[in-house]
């Protein structure tokens with residue numbers, strides 16, 4: 001039987017909503033989705049919205065669940081969700097930091113437990129989707145991969161110990177890129193450009209540069225050198241970023257602080 005015939009999204013806020021929008025934009029039948037989220041006023045057309053657990057249990061229509069609430073809520077919510085997460089159900093979790101072992105403790109009867117790490121670009125089908133599973137058979141694994149691949153580029157991680165680090169890079173990453181764009185614009189304003197022009201130039205520059213890099217025959221490091229014409233302007237700027245590995249050190253600290261918080265969220269959930 002095909003897998004993920006109906007996905008029940010429990011907690012459909014910023015991230016769950018972006019994924020749902022991405023699947024619908026990819027042409028997947030809205031009837032394959034249902035939402036359980038007391039905070040949501042309406043669902044996209046054709047998607048069922050349950051107000052409470054009892055309504056979702058009565059429908060009993062799903063074969064997979066996507067957990068899209070906050071990691072800090074797992075302990076409190078899990079016991080009430082047991083009727084939705086039993087035998088025959090695959091549990092997909094967006095909960096940053098929370099491990100497969102913790103998901104298995106919270107939902108012991110489910111068929112399979114899968115960690116999923118997307119980012120908000122799922123909305124435009126351009127997110128990396130990192131997956132780590134326990135309990136899926138070969139066929140279910142390839143169905144799951146195809147289902148998440150609609151949202152961008154999926155990959156199976158082979159070592160769960162790396163999950164917090166890939167979360168920092170690929171899940172939190174857009175936050176860092178947006179801060180970079182903002183800082184670039186602010187720097188240009190400090191040096192004399194007008195705010196609107198600085199923001200618009202910073203945004204269009206990053207959009208073009210990242211599209212070019214994504215399709216280039218050379219690594220970003222080599223591309224940076226191609227921008228820096230010998231004896232020209234760009235090298236002077238790169239020298240500032242490269243001095244004493246300033247940017248690499250800053251980003252190493254950034255990713256470490258982010259990944260460490262994943263471990264903390266996990267420890268606090270026990």
Ligand SMILES: NC(=O)C1=CN([C@@H]2O[C@H](COP(=O)(O)OP(=O)(O)OC[C@H]3O[C@@H](n4cnc5c(N)ncnc54)[C@H](O)[C@@H]3O)[C@@H](O)[C@H]2O)C=CC1
Nearest residue numbers: 011012013014015036037039068069070071094095096171
């Ligand atoms: N925002 C992002 O870019 C990313 C978030 N995540 C993960 O996604 C999850 C959600 O994060 P956000 O979407 O940012 O938060 P959010 O606050 O936008 O969404 C959480 C949703 O859960 C709902 N909710 C609260 N209590 C509920 C309950 N009892 N039953 C059902 N739904 C309930 C809220 O109404 C809300 O719509 C987190 O676990 C986070 O780690 C993962 C990757 C990226």
Ligand SMILES: O=C(O)[C@@H]1CCC=N1
Nearest residue numbers: 096167168171172173
């Ligand atoms: O900030 C967070 O915890 C979530 C996980 C990755 C992106 N947002």
